Amino acid sequence: MAGDSRVHMDHDMEIGVTPREVKKLPKHLREPQIPTDRTHLIADPVKKPRQRYVQKDGKCNVHHGNVQETYRYLSDLFTTLVDLRWRLSFFIFTLVYVVNWLFFGLLWWLIALIRGDLLHADEEGWTPCVQNLNSFVSAFLFSIETETTIGYGYRVITEKCPEGIILLLVQAIxxxxxNAMMVGCMFVKISQPKNRAETLMFSHKAVISVRDNKLCLMFRVGDLRNSHIVEASIRAKLIRSQQTKEGEFIPLNQTDINIGFDTGDDRLFLVSPLIISHEINEKSPFWEMSQAQMEKEEFEIVVILEGMVEATGMTCQARSSYLDTEVLWGYRFTPVLSLEKGFYEVDYNNFHDIYETNTPSCSAKELAARLREGQLLPQLSLLTPEPRPHNQDLATHRQHLTDKEEPQGDEEKGGETNNGSANPLEEKP
Structure with a gap:
């Protein structure tokens, strides 16, 4: 023990640290541990987050590589220019105009050179093709004036130059x-509907809880603008790996999640934030998943919101996704809508807030079977108490519970309090 302390003190002095008191470790920490099944379960590493298929901002995390038929991009040149980044768009926009002016300026200079206007410009009685064009710079300026229709009036084409008239027609056309192509590209790029999707919000988390005695997967959507999305519709896809019965492995298999397609609930009137609900029934991919099984699964839920922008009439699409670690079991969303004097107010500070609620940990299949057998009738009343707040002030919640538990006067008869939902039976004489 003294030798150990001396070694630690010498080491501390070498690195310039104040000597510290050395404590002997417990015996169970000094001896090597023998791994058992129990310690293995406790020491299991946390599940690593998987790669997203769709980012939270809606961008698809897919890159196209080894594309051999690149000519297809040039066949749709307009869309290619619109899809470019802004810095490349500005560079190409400027480059196209400068090259065009330089090209026609060179042609005007060649005409003047071939006709001899550059040599006989100062001679009296000589009629040049373009007056006051005596160098390449002046030809370049005349090309800019011609194409942009500025018309300063200093340089002008004469009627005794047929080749100049033809070149003027070609340059004008x-x-x-x-102009039509480049200005159109910039206009479409500026007014792209994906910019409208920036004001469409999705909740950070998705939750699973009981609604009307059925397990439901829920998430919240909202629109920050006063101009609404017309004919808004929403759909969801489950992305996960799957192996078929024949042994084929599908890495990113897409399965449709029904969020009201058959009932019309997928058509949204998105004036205030809405909670989108997917009922976990026999056709749901989560039908046989319990809370413990879902924590072991690796999947991603992609949500797609589509509609027309009311101001422009263009179709807009907003996307988001939820990984398996972002789907919380046993939670609900905090209400954000309140009634004020003459209007409804939305509090977006609570848009992403959730609170914990009593939820069975069994699968939806087991829950439905127990409901049919009547095994959960006493327990279902426990699923709808006042929930424990998750993002609210605890003092306010306790005061609310205190006010709620005050006796109403008519609930007490003969000094006994009725805590049930039905009146006590009277004894018959």
Whole structure:
């Protein structure tokens, strides 16, 4: 023990640290531990987060590589230009105009050079093709004035130059085409409906809890703008790996999650935030999953909201996703809508807030079987008490419970309090 202390003190002095008191470790920590099944279960590493298929902001995390038929991008040149990043769009926009002006400026300079206007410009009685064009710079300026229709009036084409008239027609036509294409690309890029999707919100988490005695998967959507999304509809996909009965492995298999397609609940009137619910029934991929099984699964839920922008009439699409670690069992969303004087107010501070609620940990299949057998009738009344708050003030919640438990006067008869939901039976004489 003294030798150990001396070694630690010497080491501390070497690195310039104040000597510390060395305590002897317990015996069970100094001896090597023998791994058992129980210690193995406790020491299991936390499940690593899987790679997202769709990011939270809606961008698909997929990159296309080894594309051999790149000519297909040029066949749809307009869409290719619109899909470019802003810095590339500005660079190409500027480059196209500069190259076009330089090209036609070169042609005007060649015409003047071939005709001899550059040599005889100062001679009296000589009629040049373009007056006051005596260098390549002046030809470049004349090309800019022609295509942009500025018309300063200093340089002007004469009627005794047929080749100049033809070149003027060609430049006017091609200039109009270039203007239409480039300005159209910039306009479409600026007014892209995906910018409208930035004001559409999805909750950070999805929850699973009981609604009307049925397990439901829920998430919340909202729109921050006063201009609404017309004909809004929503759908969801379950992304997970699957192996078929024949042994084929499908890494990103897509399964549809019904969120009201058959009942029309997928059509949204998105004026205030809505809670989208998926009933876990026989057709649901979560039908046989309990809470413990779902914690072991690896999946991703992709949510797609579509509709038309009321201001422009263009179709807009917003996307988000929930990993298996972002689906919480036994929670509900905090209400965000309140009634004020003459209007409803939405509190977006509570948009992502959830609170814990009593939820059975069994699967929806087992819950439905127990309900049919009547085994959960006493327990179901426990699923709807006042929930324990998750993001609210605890003092306010306790005061609410105190006010709720005050006797009403008519609940006490003969000094006895009725705690049940039915009146006590009277004894017959």
């Amino acid at each position: 091609l200039g109009s085409i270039v």
